[in-house]
Amino acid sequence: MNSALRFLIVSFDGLRPDLVSPDLTPNLCRLRFLGVTLSNHRTVYPSETRSVFPSLVTGATTNQHGMVGNKYVDRSVAPQRYIDTADAVLLRQLDLESGGQLMSAPTLGEILAASGKSLAVLATNTPGTTRLFHHKAEDFGHIRLSGHFREACTPDDVLAEAEARVGPLPPEPPKVEPDTAGQDWITSTFLEVIWPKDRPDVTIFSYGEPDITSHFHGTGAEATRGIIAHCDRQFGRLLDWWEAEGRAAGVQIIAISDHGHITGHTRVSVTDSLRDAGFRPGIAPAADVDVVVVPGQVGALYLADPSDEQIGRLVATITSEPWCGPVFSRAKNETEGVAPGSLGNHLVFADHARAPDVSFSFRADDGVDPFGLLGSTFYDNDRPTGLGVHGGLHPKELAGLGIVAGSAFPAQGSVSTIPSGICDFAPTLLHILGIAPPESMSGRVLHEVLEHGSKLAPNVRSEAFKARLGSFRQVLRRVHVGSATYIEGGTAVG
Template identity: 40%
Template sequence: MAQSHFVIVGLDGLRADMVSPETTPNFLRLAQQGVHFDQHHSVFPTATRVNIASLVTGAYSGTHGIVNNAIFEPAISPQTWVDLGKYDVVDAADAYYRGQLLCTPSLGEILAGHGDTMMAISSGTTGSNRLMHHKVRTLGGIGFSAHGIAASYPTDEAETVITKFGPAPAMGMPDSARAEYITDVFLHHLFPQHRPRVTILWFSDPDKTYHALGIGSPESLQAIQAVDTQLGRILDWSQEPDQADRINILALSDHGHVTVRDKVAVHEVLSADVTPAGRGHYTDQVAVVPSLTGEIHVHNHDPKLVARIAQWLMSQPWCGSVFTQGQNEVEGIVPGTFARSVVGNDHARSGDIVYIMRTDDERNEHGLPGSCYDDSGLPLGGSTHGGLSPYELQNVFAAAGPDFRAGHINPLPSGTIDVMPTLLHLMGYPIPPSVDGRVLHEALSQTADAPEAMAEPAMYGASDPDSGYCQYVETTRVDQTVYIERAWIEA
C-alpha cells in the first residue's frame, strides 16, 4: 500500500456556527465524505499561535509554553512583549531558550527524526508559519510564507517559487488572492517537488477580515467562501486517481471570534486605581500584556501585590474570568480566582494573573451572538478572540482520506491537541509522553482495536465571599484529555 500523506488545511478563525451550504460547501463535502468532528475545541488561550503550537505538539499551552500570542520576556524584549507573529522573533526566542521555545517535541522534529519531511505554507503571519515547524532551519523541510523570501526557508526554494509564480499578491480583505496563490504554489510546485509526509497549508482568512470588518460582514462571508473554494481545489486534487489511496485531507480552524463592543486600556486604569503598570514592560513592579485575554506580571511575584491586583480585577465591570497560580487543582492563590491549570495555562511564562475581558451573548449588527470588551488596536465592531466563550472555543474540523472513516459524525469531543497524536498513531510513530491530546480512534478507518471512550462533563466554581464575585468553568473529559466548553462569571 502507498505511504499516506496528510494535508492539514487551516481556515483561520472560522466559527462553527458560520459553516453552511452557502459559505462552506466544500468543507461540508469533506465532512460528508469523511469524518465530521462537530464537537471540536480550541485550547486556551483561543489564539492562533497558541493553537498552532498545540496543533504540532498535541499539548496545552501550559505544557508547550506558548502561553499567548505574545509572551513576556524582558531579557529578549525589555520595552514590550515578545511578538511571536514575527518569524525572526520566533527564531530569537528559540535561541534565547536554548532550543526550547516549544518545551515539548513538535511534529516537525519527530518527522525529521524518522527521515520524513514536513512542510508549512501560510498566508498568515510569518511567526505563525515558523511555529508550524520552528526547527526548519536546522532539521530541514519547507517553510514558505506569502510574506516573501526573507520569511521562508530554504531560501533557494523560496526564490524558485517566486520565479515560477511571481511574488504573492498584496493582502486584501478578503484575502482571496493570496489564498489562491499559496494553493497554486502547493498544488503545482511544492507538493509534487517534495512530497512531504505532512503539510500544513494555512489561510489567513476569515480571521484577518473578521478582525477588521467584523464577523458576519459581507466581506467576511466572501472571505469564508474564498478559502472554502481553495479547500475545494485541494479536495479535488486529493481525489485524482493517482492520489486517492494515499492523501488524507484535514480541514480545521484554530478558534472562533467575538465582536468588540467596548475598549478598556487595562494598564491605565490599573495605574490609576492600584499601582503603576506598564503596557508590555515593567513600570515600577507591574507589566500588563494586553489583549482579550491579558496577563499581568508582577516583579518577583510579590504575593501581596498579586492579591491586590487580582481583587481589583474581580471588582471591574469589564473583567471576566481571573486565574492565578494554583493552591490546589482548582483554586488559585487569591480567593475567587481559578488555578491556571484548570484551563491548561500553567507555565513559568504565564502571567502571575491571567484575566479575560468580559464577554456576553449580545448580537452584533449582523445578528451574530458574542461580544466583548477588548484592549487592543482593533476597531469597535471588528472582532477578536483569546477567551473562553463558546463562540471562541468551538471551532471546526473534518477529515477524509484512506485513514479516516467515511460518512461518519464523530460522537465524542475532539480538539486541536488531538491532531498530532492521531497522525503519529497513523504513521506508526511513538507518541511522546508530553502529549495532552488523545488518538481519535473512533474516527479512523482501522478501528478494530480501538478502546471504548466516554465523555464526562464537569463544572468548577470559585468565589470571593467579600466581593460576591463568582466564576465557573465547564469542561468535558475523554480519557485523560480535557476540553473546555465555556467559562463565565456572576458578580
C-alpha cells in the first residue's frame, strides 16, 4: 500500500471494447502494452450511464447507491415525481432536500475527503452525469469541471483560470455532431491547469464520446469511428504526459468505458402496447396514469397500485409482446419474482426503494449490424432503426473497457481473464492507498493484477436462473469471483 500514489481514471463513454484496435485507437493499444488488460470486464445493470458511473464511485451496485436508472420515479415525496438525473441543478436540490442522501452509499469523493485526499472531475457528459462523479465536490472544495456546462462546475476560480488559459467553455454541439471541442478542452485543462497547480490524488476524466455519436449515427458508422479516433488522440496527449512526467510522480492510469452499444433493429411503443391492454400509461405520475413508463432503453414501469395482482397483470401483458426480454419484479423467493414469469429483481441488484415495480430489457439477439458488429435489439425511442442503444442485458451492452497501468500493476503487456467489473475499481484504488473501503462496496479488490497481490487463481463460479410464462422463457446468467457477482447477460424467447 502506498498513500503517495495518485490515480487518473479515464473513461470513454459507450466505447465497445471490440472497437479498440491498432488502427482506430493506437493510444489505448499503447496503454495495453504498458499495463494489464481486463479482458473479461463488465458493467452493471441497467447498463445506463447514470447508473454505471455511480457504481464506479461507490464501488457498489445500483441497489446500494440508489441511482436506479437515468430516469426514475421518486416515491419518497407526495405527490410522486419524475426525476431526470441529467439535470445537475436538480441533483443538487435532491441531495440537499434529502439531507445528503441523493446516493445511499458513500462515494469516492467523500471517502477520500475523510482521509485528507482530493478527487477532481473533468467530463464532457451531461451536466447530471458530471455531477454524479462527485456530487459533493463543492462541500469539500474539490474540483469538478464540465467541458460544456457551467452549472456542473466548481469552484468558480478554477473554472475562471481554465477559461483564461485554455479558452471559454465550448458550447454543447447539436446531438447529430460529434463532440470534438469538449474533449479537447478538458484534456488541455487537465494538462495545463489542474495537474500543474493542484495535483489531485484521484482524477476522474470522462470523454462523453463515442456514446452520443453512436446514438445518432450508429455503432460503427464513419462519424462514430471518427470520434473514437479523436478521443484516442486526446488520450494520447494524456499518455504522453504520463510517460514523460505522470508515471514518475506515482500516477496510476485506469482506462474504462461504462457500457457498450448494440443496434436497434425494430422500433416499438411500450406505451401503446400497455394502452391496448387496458392500462392508462404515462411518462410521469398523474391522477389519470396507472402505470408510469419511464422513457429509455431499459424498461422501468411504476404502478400506481403496485399490488402483486397488478404486477402480475403487467408482466403477463409485456411478456406476450415480441419485444420483451428478461423481466424482473420484487422477490417472491430466492429466484422468482412475485409476478409469474419474472425473476426477482435482486438477482440484477435492482431492489432499491427507488426501483421500478417491473423492470425489463428489450429482447436482443446476436444479429450482426450493418457495420459488422454483433448485437441487435428492439428499442423504444423516436430515432430511426440502425442506431446504437444500450441499457439492457446483451453481453455487448454489458461489456466494458478495462486497462490498468502503473507501478501498482507491474505485469506490463499482460491480460487478465478473471471476471471483473466497474464496481471493483474503487475498492482496488482504496486498497492501494491504504484506506479501508466501506461495507457498502460490493466490488472486490483486484488482487490478481496488483504488485503484491495474490497470484492464486480465485474461485470462479457460474450460475443461471430461468423463468417462464406460457411460451415466454428467460434466462439470466451470472458469475461469481469470491464474494463479488457479475452479470454476464440475459436472454428471452417466446
